[in-house]
Amino acid sequence: MAEGLLYGRRQMMRSLFLLSLLTATVSAAQGVKLSYETVDVTTKRFNANDCNLNVTVNWTNTALGLGLCANTDLKVWASELECQDSAGTTDVVFNTISSSELSAGVGTFTVAVAELPGFKYSDAGVQCGTDGVERSHRLCGAYRINGTGIPGSACTVSQTNSLSLIYDTKAPVAPTITVDVQDSALLVKFKASPDTTVIHVYTREQGTAAFIEKAQLATASGSSIKVSGLTNDTTYDVMARSEDAAGNFSENSELFSATPRLTLGFYGRYRSAGGTDTATGCSAINGLPFLLACGLWLLRRKRNP
Amino acid sequence: MRFFGLIAALLASHAFAGEVYGATEQSFAFEFKLGPHRPLIDREFPGVGDAGLDPYYRTFGPSFMLMGEVEVDYQFWRPFNVGSLAIGLAVGYAEKFGAALDALTLKPVTESTGLRIFPIKLLAVYRFDFLAQRFNIPLVPYIKGGLVAEPWWIVKGNQTEIFNGRLALSSRWGVAAVVGLAIQIDFLDPRLARDFDTSAGVNHTYLFAEWSMTEVNNFGQKDENGKPIGLDLSSRNVFFGIAVEF
Numbered sequence: 001m002a003e004g005l006l007y008g009r010r011q012m013m014r015s016l017f018l019l020s021l022l023t024a025t026v027s028a029a030q031g032v033k034l035s036y037e038t039v040d041v042t043t044k045r046f047n048a049n050d051c052n053l054n055v056t057v058n059w060t061n062t063a064l065g066l067g068l069c070a071n072t073d074l075k076v077w078a079s080e081l082e083c084q085d086s087a088g089t090t091d092v093v094f095n096t097i098s099s100s101e102l103s104a105g106v107g108t109f110t111v112a113v114a115e116l117p118g119f120k121y122s123d124a125g126v127q128c129g130t131d132g133v134e135r136s137h138r139l140c141g142a143y144r145i146n147g148t149g150i151p152g153s154a155c156t157v158s159q160t161n162s163l164s165l166i167y168d169t170k171a172p173v174a175p176t177i178t179v180d181v182q183d184s185a186l187l188v189k190f191k192a193s194p195d196t197t198v199i200h201v202y203t204r205e206q207g208t209a210a211f212i213e214k215a216q217l218a219t220a221s222g223s224s225i226k227v228s229g230l231t232n233d234t235t236y237d238v239m240a241r242s243e244d245a246a247g248n249f250s251e252n253s254e255l256f257s258a259t260p261r262l263t264l265g266f267y268g269r270y271r272s273a274g275g276t277d278t279a280t281g282c283s284a285i286n287g288l289p290f291l292l293a294c295g296l297w298l299l300r301r302k303r304n305p
Numbered sequence: 306m307r308f309f310g311l312i313a314a315l316l317a318s319h320a321f322a323g324e325v326y327g328a329t330e331q332s333f334a335f336e337f338k339l340g341p342h343r344p345l346i347d348r349e350f351p352g353v354g355d356a357g358l359d360p361y362y363r364t365f366g367p368s369f370m371l372m373g374e375v376e377v378d379y380q381f382w383r384p385f386n387v388g389s390l391a392i393g394l395a396v397g398y399a400e401k402f403g404a405a406l407d408a409l410t411l412k413p414v415t416e417s418t419g420l421r422i423f424p425i426k427l428l429a430v431y432r433f434d435f436l437a438q439r440f441n442i443p444l445v446p447y448i449k450g451g452l453v454a455e456p457w458w459i460v461k462g463n464q465t466e467i468f469n470g471r472l473a474l475s476s477r478w479g480v481a482a483v484v485g486l487a488i489q490i491d492f493l494d495p496r497l498a499r500d501f502d503t504s505a506g507v508n509h510t511y512l513f514a515e516w517s518m519t520e521v522n523n524f525g526q527k528d529e530n531g532k533p534i535g536l537d538l539s540s541r542n543v544f545f546g547i548a549v550e551f
Contacts (some may be wrong), residue, residue, distance in 0.1 A: 181407070182414060182462065183461065183462070226462075261407055262408040262409075263406060263408055264408050265416075265459055265461030265473070266364045266365075266403070266418045266420050266473075268405075268406075268408070268466065270536070271468055273350055273358040273359070274358065275346075275349075275350075276528070276534050277534075279474055280475045
């Protein structure tokens with residue numbers, strides 16, 4: 001009898017443990033999330049031209065009716081330090097989203113770049129618009145949540161994920177380039193600094209004044225750019241500039257001069273060696289349906305002897 | 306020697322096993338094969354290797370293309386029940402890339418150039434499967450012969466090459482002859498082979514090797530001086546592959 005009671009109690013304890021583990025997992029997966037345009041974008045860089053920018057931030061409450069404590073609100077602030085449970089004295093509070101707004105599930109608010117604490121409380125006298133500076137900010141949020149999800153348990157403060165806002169007016173280092181000659185084209189190979197996101201290539205006919213941007217490439221996509229549409233036997237000056245994620249441009253790279261020239265592919269080489277194939281184009285392929293027609297004819301022949 | 310002994314033992318054991326299967330009708334064969342391939346483009350040019358004008362060797366070097374080919378045969382007749390006669394359609398693809406040349410200095414540049422070929426063959430196929438069917442000796446020799454149409458195109462950089470106003474794209478015609486030997490591997494697991502037949506309709510499975518000879522030069526077309534006209538895409542090569550009959 002006593003053993004039976006003991007067994008029953010053990011079973012009940014095990015069930016409660018599993019239930020609390022399950023609810024804790026559920027509540028941990030739910031909460032309030034911050035993001036920029038999409039959930040994947042958690043960092044924004046801006047430069048001196050963006051001082052009047054208002055950055056839009058999305059919030060999503062996935063703890064609707066479960067987990068969030070009654071009358072909680074979401075406080076959002078920016079800090080130059082790591083996010084804490086509440087805003088510090090040198091942080092700038094941007095928004096308080098009420099519990100009734102949170103119950104809508106999703107919403108947005110804006111952050112004025114010029115109001116970020118790096119400019120407001122900076123002891124270095126940095127103003128938005130100052131060149132050659134990089135200042136990182138964290139956009140933080142906090143709300144109160146029922147930690148276990150079990151009715152009656154205590155409410156605790158929970159932080160949202162943090163977003164990065166980086167003021168960056170440091171220009172990237174100029175890329176180094178080499179240029180290979182091709183047929184009506186130049187192949188520009190480049191080495192860029194790690195903060196470079198896009199390489200811009202400019203050319204001009206030697207003797208003319210203005211460079212024209214002829215091509216650009218995201219550095220994640222490769223390490224060379226083909227500049228096409230050039231004229232063979234004309235000498236071009238070529239240079240490149242790096243652009244970082246904040247839109248800062250480097251100084252010009254070293255200048256190269258190169259002359260696109262006629263090249264021979266295999267066909268050119270074959271013809272130059274005395275080969276006689278005149279490459280009749282698609283007209284020679286028109287006979288192929290003949291082969292297929294023969295195959296079909298034989299198939300039908302067996303079915304209808 | 307030990308390997309050949311093992312093969313002989315396997316064949317002998319299979320020959321006397323007396324397994325009879327083939328539950329479903331057999332009308333088709335499907336082959337997938339791979340093999341080294343080098344068209345004989347250079348044979349019309351004087352000189353050999355670095356001393357010659359041979360454009361293929363000097364562009365692509367001595368290494369081979371890898372040719373992949375699939376073939377579907379329709380087995381429409383079993384003459385005297387000693388083999389199957391089929392009509393087959395095979396399509397393959399191979400490409401080879403090398404460096405283009407500066408037209409003035411003839412030195413390689415960073416631009417690439419490539420030859421792409423797409424042989425299409427209409428074949429008559431005879432498989433002598435009498436030994437396999439009658440005596441359970443799992444060796445099936447076969448021969449094939451037929452017509453070849455071989456579209457080709459040449460790229461320079463990332464587009465089809467144009468030289469002297471000609472787009473490097475065309476097709477060549479020719480003939481093909483193939484001899485091969487297939488090993489019917491059903492004997493490795495007769496029960497699985499039987500299940501494969503009854504459930505999927507696959508009668509037999511083979512591994513094979515074949516030697517292929519093609520003359521793809523528009524049937525030997527020549528100019529008034531006896532010089533071949535056009536790109537010679539003839540070849541001699543070996544294929545290895547897997548086949549099923551169903």
